[in-house]
Amino acid sequence: MGNRLSFIILLTVALTLVMCDVSNDKIEDDGHLIKKKTPSECNLPNELKTEIVSYSSTVEKIIKAAVNGSFKGVTYQELTLFVDTFGNRIAGSQNLENAIDYMINKSIADGLDNVHGEDVQVPHWVRGFESATLIEPHNSSLSILGLGGSIGTSPEGILAEVLVVKTFDDLQSKAEQAKGKIVVYNEDFVSYGSAVIYRSNGAIEASKVGAVASLIRSISPFSLNTPHTGMQSYAENVTKIPGAAITIEDAHFLQRLQDEGKTIKILLKMEAQTLPDTTSRNVVAEIKGTEHPEKVVIVSGHIDSWDVGNGAMDDGGGLFISWGALALLKSLGLTAKRTVRAIFWTAEELGFVGAYQYATDHANETDNFIFMMESDNGTFNPIGLQYSAGTTGGCITQEVMKLLAPINATGTQQSSSVGSDIEIWTAEGVPGGSLDTENDKYYWYHHSNADTLEAESTEYLDKNTALWASVAYVLADLSIDFPRETT
Amino acid sequence: MGNRLSFIILLTVALTLVMCDVSNDKIEDDGHLIKKKTPSECNLPNELKTEIVSYSSTVEKIIKAAVNGSFKGVTYQELTLFVDTFGNRIAGSQNLENAIDYMINKSIADGLDNVHGEDVQVPHWVRGFESATLIEPHNSSLSILGLGGSIGTSPEGILAEVLVVKTFDDLQSKAEQAKGKIVVYNEDFVSYGSAVIYRSNGAIEASKVGAVASLIRSISPFSLNTPHTGMQSYAENVTKIPGAAITIEDAHFLQRLQDEGKTIKILLKMEAQTLPDTTSRNVVAEIKGTEHPEKVVIVSGHIDSWDVGNGAMDDGGGLFISWGALALLKSLGLTAKRTVRAIFWTAEELGFVGAYQYATDHANETDNFIFMMESDNGTFNPIGLQYSAGTTGGCITQEVMKLLAPINATGTQQSSSVGSDIEIWTAEGVPGGSLDTENDKYYWYHHSNADTLEAESTEYLDKNTALWASVAYVLADLSIDFPRETT
Incomplete structure (x- = not known):
């Protein structure tokens, strides 16, 4: 792994943890949830409320079409x-670059404006063959997936x-036993946020106490013998x-074997390696605004995926509702006052690399980034929008989301953190929203x-495309810029 | 594959299909369900009803202990x-024989009567390395499991x-295209029974039209990229x-690729082979009856499994509630008038080989087989008993199952077929029952x-052990033999 990659990864660890926690906060019930609130009372000017309501026929048209x-x-x-056509699309792969070419050509063919790629140097990690075999107390094969960057x-x-x-803490208390061993983290899945620190930092902490490899329990609440990969860090x-x-x-x-006092031995083989960085691209496509083309509302998802499955969910869904939002608006001839921009981020999985470059x-x-949206938590049955905004912005979001009543997706939740790539901006006060499903x-x-x-x-994707297009259009077309507030 | 194995497989195909259908009939809703009925009116003698009710304190004792x-x-x-300790236990493997030794020793240590193994010659199929790689339209790896006997x-x-x-039918209509190809069956999962014929007979039918290999869609309603093995036949x-x-x-x-008109090529590698038959054992353990030791109520599950996972469900659960029923009755000092026998069948997965030998x-x-029970459809939260019996037997079963009210498992369903191994007997009119969960x-x-x-x-297994022990004990202890009726 190059120094540059290490640097990027270290830079992003803290951010990752915050984001991961938020991306899952709905299903937490352990009190560690990042506090969310929705303004209980809103006093938007009647004129603004009336203006938002006036978009109902346009939103109905969008929903009906989708x-x-x-x-x-x-x-x-x-x-x-x-x-x-492309299968999975890890950063550094030809699959990803072919997919990027395809999305650029597709967006041009759709008649979108200003379609182009923007170069990003990305890490190039390759998995190669990998296996883990239990050798003692008896011989059996373990399903594994090496962690990204390993x-x-x-x-x-x-x-x-x-x-x-x-x-x-358990590792620290057993630090003297860890030397020369393979550390297995059997961390609980209370939430993604609470578990993912073992994926990010497991190898670092295990190495500090002299371990020779680190295996984590896959981060999921359910498994059919299913290993899950993801990025890990080095220090x-x-x-x-x-x-x-x-x-x-x-x-x-393995926990049971240890609890029974058995000696456990594993043979771990991994061909994983990090090749020199390669050039990838973020993809940009727009519907230029009629009055304030320099001001933009952004919809986004990431085009890269892990090198397993085919990334239809993470983040194919987010990618295609973002493409679909623009293609749908274009097909309906809906051009807003401000520009609606789609960004298909590259190398999100390897540390938000495309977003940092952007x-x-x-x-x-x-x-000029008026409101930034990202869908990277699944495109299941839509609930509404999680948003990061001030009090007035929250009230506007609530009013806008009421327009989604025809698809029963009027929910709003304020969150201290939304999205994955766009967190780089929302953490700095740019208003933003994440699809909530x-x-x-x-x-x-x-x-x-x-x-x-x-x-x-297909039904849920249609609804999500409708939601995505509607919110983007309305926020891009309002008479006022979405407010950038400190509270 | 030896001729003997082929013969056994052919013999059991029809039976398999009937059984498979029944094992899943609860979740069918397509009208193909084997009709089940429960007697709507029962006119058992009051004396018999009173006698059954008198077991309530004993059953409560069993339930409480479990x-x-x-x-x-x-x-x-x-x-x-x-x-x-043993992992999976396919017929022919040393794992299985070690597991059989263990269960014999365990049952002896528990103080059970007449504990012994009974030799069975079983097939010895080994999987070896296997892989399927999509070569066209692009290169990707497919998760597979070779089918047993292949x-x-x-x-x-x-x-x-x-x-x-x-x-x-679709294959027949495309028979001319099949020559020299790998046939992929993308059969729907309406029920296990409707789908499993593609596993059993897929290779035969594909071969008849000149195909060089047969791949089936795994038989399951849900997948996390999960292949499922099972027995297949040759003719x-x-x-x-x-x-x-x-x-x-x-x-x-693959269906989509074909529908899009793409040429699909797969490279299939399998080292599977059938070695010479080996000797395995059914395991028998009893609590001898006090008055009619020659008459037996049987509880059973199979001790072999497939060579994937560890067979904790199929049929570890059935095996251990059958062991547990006897161990629990023994620990409570409950000895019935008739013998309660546990049988741990071998080589069920490869064609009910142990049961045929028995x-x-x-x-x-x-x-003297008064009532035969098998648990081979999972040991989830218990509902009650599916039974194969005549009218009076059905009424007795209903009364007995009412005793299971403390664990809310009083359900009864008459079925034309119950169990897997025990179907050999119930098809001939021996009354029997299958655990319903x-x-x-x-x-x-x-x-x-x-x-x-x-x-x-653990909670469900406790309940199932209680149910299993209770039903076996009561039916083994009743003043009358469970009736063997033709209607």
């Missing part, structure tokens, strides 16, 4: 064609005893050791070979 | 130790174009071709690497 008209089924059909093992692999721990001055995910079933199994390249345009099974599929079209539904 | 007393948690603990490919594999069909005078299961996701994917070896004892997720795990302890629950 759910029961010319655009019905299009999002799912296009997503299907896309994943069937180093590999030597060809003969690492054969070592296993130490199973539940938490980092300066801490020896890099290989890291991989095992299944929930096997983590429980932030750097467009640093002087941030004031009934995503309680999101982590069943997430970062696994099960991330395929089976997680998607 | 659910909240000395036996609480024991079934799950023992099942856990068993699967953690032949392998040559080391270089079979590289051929693919023909996807939905049904056997005399039909060229044997390799057969394997792909995932639901990939079957849908039927042969004990042909002259069938009149909330098993709507049974096929999520069935015959896959996901068949592990995660499908089991």
